[in-house]
Amino acid sequence: MSIKAKIASVANFYIQGFREMTWGRELWVLIILKLVILFLVLRLFFFKPVLAGQTEEQKSDFVGERLTEQITDN
DSSP, X not given: OOHHHHHHHHHHHHHHHHHTOSSHHHHHHHHHHHHHHHHHHHHHHTOOOTTXXXXXXXXXXXXXXXXXXXXXXX
16 A cells, blocks of 8 residues: 555544534534633743844844843853
């Protein structure tokens, strides 16, 4: 069996499985919705853009200071 035939067989297996799902579709929608909400909440509250609104020079100075702080701390 060639590689293309194996890939087609695996793809057909998954496609057929998704077509015959009953509860699976709703569960996949819930999983995707949960992941989107989780990442949005993490992005909004924990990973705020530190360098937003700064010029390129200010950004490079900030990054350079952070890198030298880490090197001198170790």
